Amino acid sequence: MKFDLQIKGDLENVQEFVPSPLETFEWHMKFKCAGCGEEKDTYRVISLNDTSGTKLGRGEAHLVETCQFCRHANNASIVGFEKAVGIPYTESDDGTFKTVCTFDCRGLEPTGFRFGGGYRIASSKSKTVFNDVTFEDNEWTDYDEEGKESISVLNLEYRFVRRK
Numbered sequence: 001m002k003f004d005l006q007i008k009g010d011l012e013n014v015q016e017f018v019p020s021p022l023e024t025f026e027w028h029m030k031f032k033c034a035g036c037g038e039e040k041d042t043y044r045v046i047s048l049n050d051t052s053g054t055k056l057g058r059g060e061a062h063l064v065e066t067c068q069f070c071r072h073a074n075n076a077s078i079v080g081f082e083k084a085v086g087i088p089y090t091e092s093d094d095g096t097f098k099t100v101c102t103f104d105c106r107g108l109e110p111t112g113f114r115f116g117g118g119y120r121i122a123s124s125k126s127k128t129v130f131n132d133v134t135f136e137d138n139e140w141t142d143y144d145e146e147g148k149e150s151i152s153v154l155n156l157e158y159r160f161v162r163r164k
């Protein structure tokens, strides 16, 4: 079962923001077990660089776990990146939901996402780039010295959409 992670935010003087570098970016996710419906309170970290062999003999996954309750062996993987480049959220996406990552989940259903850190943000007013940005309380503000404008990403939201 594939799930798209869609995000939206309000951009001020931002050309785009994107997870960077994608290989080591940490997706903080919450899941529930599709077998028994049990939801975990804690966030799990999924990263492209981090794979482990699954017990199902289907090769590798980015997250493998056995449900504490029903003992199902579940896994989840990041899919859809042919190049090691993230999908940017750009000024033309401002205020609308956009898919930025897709997860292939077997026995798991994503229920939560935390934006966290590790983003690269480019100004639309100058060539200024902010690296390793962390979103706190789903927002970020700074000042672009070269563009002489404040720059911000506000009201970040997410949702998961199950692929048909």
Ligand SMILES: [Zn+2]
Binding pocket: 033, 034, 035, 036, 037, 038, 067, 068, 069, 070, 071, 072
């Ligand atoms: Zn379970």
